[in-house]
Amino acid sequence: MGLLTLIVLLPLLGFLVNGLAGNRLGKRFVSVVGCGLPAIAFAVTVKCFLDLQAGGWAPLAETAYAWAVVGQSSFEIAFWFDRLTAVMALVVTGVGTLIHIYSIGYMHEDKSYARYFAYLNLFLFFMLLLVLGKSLLVLFVGWEGVGLASYLLIGFWFGDMEKAAAGKKAFVFNRIGDAGFLLGMFAIYSALGTFDMPAINAAFMGASTPAVSASLVGILLFIGATGKSAQIPLYVWLPDAMAGPTPVSALIHAATMVTAGVYLVARMSGIYLHAPEASTIIAAVGALTALMAATIAIAQDDIKKVLAYSTVSQLGFMFVALGVGAYGVAIFHVYTHAFFKACLFLGAGSVIHAMSGEQDIKKMGGLGRKIPITFVTFAVATAAISGIPPLAGFFSKDEILWYALASGRGGSVLLFAVMAFTALLTAFYMFRLFWLTFMGAPRMAKEVEHHVHESPASMTGVLVVLAVLSAVGGFLSIPHFLEPMLPLPETMAAMQPYHYWVMGGSIAIAATGLAGAIWFFAGDASRAGAIRAGFAGVYRVLSNKYYIDELYDRLFGRPLVWISDAVFLRLGDRMIIDGTLNGLASVAQRAAGRLSRVQTGSLHKYAFLVLVGMVASFVWMWTHG
Amino acid sequence: MDKVQVLQFVAAALFALGLTGVVIRRNVLVMLMCMELMLNGVNLSLVTFAHAMGSAVGAVLVFLIFVVATAEIAVAIPIVLLLVRRKRTLDVGSFSDLKG
Numbered sequence: 001m002g003l004l005t006l007i008v009l010l011p012l013l014g015f016l017v018n019g020l021a022g023n024r025l026g027k028r029f030v031s032v033v034g035c036g037l038p039a040i041a042f043a044v045t046v047k048c049f050l051d052l053q054a055g056g057w058a059p060l061a062e063t064a065y066a067w068a069v070v071g072q073s074s075f076e077i078a079f080w081f082d083r084l085t086a087v088m089a090l091v092v093t094g095v096g097t098l099i100h101i102y103s104i105g106y107m108h109e110d111k112s113y114a115r116y117f118a119y120l121n122l123f124l125f126f127m128l129l130l131v132l133g134k135s136l137l138v139l140f141v142g143w144e145g146v147g148l149a150s151y152l153l154i155g156f157w158f159g160d161m162e163k164a165a166a167g168k169k170a171f172v173f174n175r176i177g178d179a180g181f182l183l184g185m186f187a188i189y190s191a192l193g194t195f196d197m198p199a200i201n202a203a204f205m206g207a208s209t210p211a212v213s214a215s216l217v218g219i220l221l222f223i224g225a226t227g228k229s230a231q232i233p234l235y236v237w238l239p240d241a242m243a244g245p246t247p248v249s250a251l252i253h254a255a256t257m258v259t260a261g262v263y264l265v266a267r268m269s270g271i272y273l274h275a276p277e278a279s280t281i282i283a284a285v286g287a288l289t290a291l292m293a294a295t296i297a298i299a300q301d302d303i304k305k306v307l308a309y310s311t312v313s314q315l316g317f318m319f320v321a322l323g324v325g326a327y328g329v330a331i332f333h334v335y336t337h338a339f340f341k342a343c344l345f346l347g348a349g350s351v352i353h354a355m356s357g358e359q360d361i362k363k364m365g366g367l368g369r370k371i372p373i374t375f376v377t378f379a380v381a382t383a384a385i386s387g388i389p390p391l392a393g394f395f396s397k398d399e400i401l402w403y404a405l406a407s408g409r410g411g412s413v414l415l416f417a418v419m420a421f422t423a424l425l426t427a428f429y430m431f432r433l434f435w436l437t438f439m440g441a442p443r444m445a446k447e448v449e450h451h452v453h454e455s456p457a458s459m460t461g462v463l464v465v466l467a468v469l470s471a472v473g474g475f476l477s478i479p480h481f482l483e484p485m486l487p488l489p490e491t492m493a494a495m496q497p498y499h500y501w502v503m504g505g506s507i508a509i510a511a512t513g514l515a516g517a518i519w520f521f522a523g524d525a526s527r528a529g530a531i532r533a534g535f536a537g538v539y540r541v542l543s544n545k546y547y548i549d550e551l552y553d554r555l556f557g558r559p560l561v562w563i564s565d566a567v568f569l570r571l572g573d574r575m576i577i578d579g580t581l582n583g584l585a586s587v588a589q590r591a592a593g594r595l596s597r598v599q600t601g602s603l604h605k606y607a608f609l610v611l612v613g614m615v616a617s618f619v620w621m622w623t624h625g
Numbered sequence: 626m627d628k629v630q631v632l633q634f635v636a637a638a639l640f641a642l643g644l645t646g647v648v649i650r651r652n653v654l655v656m657l658m659c660m661e662l663m664l665n666g667v668n669l670s671l672v673t674f675a676h677a678m679g680s681a682v683g684a685v686l687v688f689l690i691f692v693v694a695t696a697e698i699a700v701a702i703p704i705v706l707l708l709v710r711r712k713r714t715l716d717v718g719s720f721s722d723l724k725g
């Protein structure tokens with residue numbers, strides 16, 4: 001068994017051990033298995049990375065198992081490790097391991113401790129399958145698997161109907177996207193006869209164009225990506241997904257799984273380079289999603305909801321980068337985002353832990369002095385996501401803004417303006433969240449305030465590591481590292497002089513957002529209150545998330561319920577199917593009722609009838625004889 | 626009217642007598658006896674014709690019918706006994722449980 005297979009199988013082993021025998025093994029053993037195996041997987045990934053480097057960056061490939069051989073086609077479970085995979089796999093196993101360790105402290109009181117770690121390892125297994133798979137088929141299995149793990153973990157506390165419903169919602173919305181993904185796969189297979197991703201990219205990059213439109217395939221795959229990566233129109237599941245335990249939100253719904261769509265598009269960049277229409281759609285959807293989610297985030301009061309909309313918005317940034325052809329930059333943002341967003345979510349988890357389960361930031365305030373480690377790490381991550389130099393988020397976001405303006409593959413002033421405004425909103429809502437949580441006067445009840453305490457070392461230690469990574473992660477230039485594989489787009493010469501203006505501008509934007517948030521929310525937040533009162537209508541629309549859930553319910557939910565009830569249940573099931581059976585049965589019953597009167601039970605009558613029959617046949621024979 | 630004709634009339638009369646008995650009598654045992662009467666009518670007819678034709682085949686056939694009739698009675702009498710034990714009557718009209 002090769003190293004790549006080992007990376008994938010280690011978390012699966014953890015799932016099997018904890019899932020099958022976890023309850024009998026004790027929490028200590030469950031923790032060791034649950035965190036140890038991902039940590040080993042991380043170590044093996046590092047080893048693979050060093051091998052990759054030693055081999056002159058020639059991709060490592062490994063076939064684990066021949067899944068099916070049909071005629072000439074062979075479907076193999078094969079793994080592939082190149083620069084892109086290396087970045088993704090290191091982030092997934094590295095951040096994944098940290099979040100596993102954090103979970104030891106966070107979930108300590110939970111009675112389903114083993115089940116939690118089993119699910120988390122299962123998620124890691126599928127995510128690594130997704131990232132390491134060489135063929136689209138393996139990627140798709142991982143893609144569905146992470147969806148399953150996500151469903152299981154969102155509905156982890158399934159005793160609460162609302163949480164169970166949130167899990168179902170996530171699953172259903174992902175399935176809608178998956179339909180597009182599947183169609184895209186079919187289109188590719190029917191044209192090229194292979195699912196092998198390097199081969200697909202090569203076919204689209206080659207001299208002769210394949211017999212399928214790159215834009216069609218690109219758009220279909222992107223529909224899959226909108227589901228998994230929470231873009232318009234399928235983003236609504238992600239905010240609800242916050243029903244799961246907070247480390248799950250950090251791992252699955254911020255750092256790794258939701259970036260799968262970004263990874264897919266970057267991995268299939270060979271198609272998108274020849275699909276300008278699809279790329280334009282991606283950029284437009286990404287920009288709209290980023291802007292819309294950022295505006296919603298301003299008006300949310302639940303600490304996790306703000307972070308959830310922030311994630312949707314940041315994913316929009318990544319898709320803008322993909323749309324303008326800067327695939328390496330998108331992956332760069334995936335990488336920095338994984339650090340600071342994981343740090344933010346885990347920090348939020350630490351806050352919720354300290355507040356005995358309270359999530360409403362209106363009831364927080366003044367936590368800075370009581371939980372100092374959480375406070376400092378949260379501050380670093382907030383500054384990083386807002387794009388304050390020299391923290392990680394600054395580098396990736398600045399590059400996205402630059403390529404949104406200057407890329408020769410669809411960069412434009414409008415796109416830049418939208419993204420710059422969104423960046424401003426990002427800084428604003430993040431500092432609003434930060435200020436309302438940690439600064440000002442405490443607004444919580446007395447007994448809650450008395451109970452506020454810093455989290456255990458296993459949690460704060462992870463926060464510190466992630467904060468350090470959020471601070472210095474940006475100095476590793478991922479786009480440069482990926483450039484031999486995912487070349488950056490040409491920039492327009494006319495825009496060249498503005499490069500440093502963009503950089504200066506993005507610093508100014510972050511500072512403005514910061515200053516604005518402080519100005520509005522300092523003291524008793526009376527200025528923000530005044531604004532809110534002045535724009536009550538706008539505020540209501542924003543805090544109700546543009547009524548998108550209600551719209552979907554009217555547009556799709558209720559008609560579907562009506563069709564299911566009236567057509568499928570009452571007409572189809574009860575009338576046609578049940579009706580046919582019951583009708584046939586009653587026809588038989590009635591006919592039998594009539595016919596049974598022939599049986600009089602009188603032997604004489606029977607004998608007489610025999611006699612009549614005999615006489616009649618004799619007479620007939622006589623006359624015809 | 627020669628001898629054969631007379632015997633044929635007797636045979637037909639026997640058969641008709643039996644048939645009438647089966648149809649109109651209500652006693653199961655009497656009905657069985659009437660059926661034997663019908664059989665004997667047929668037998669008589671067979672023997673008469675065999676004699677007239679000078680062939681032994683008809684006579685052999687009569688013995689076959691005797692055997693079958695004996696077997697039939699051997700089955701029918703126990704059935705009647707069981708029925709009587711159940712209903713305590715020989716009246717065929719009371720055996721109408723399969724009436725529709």
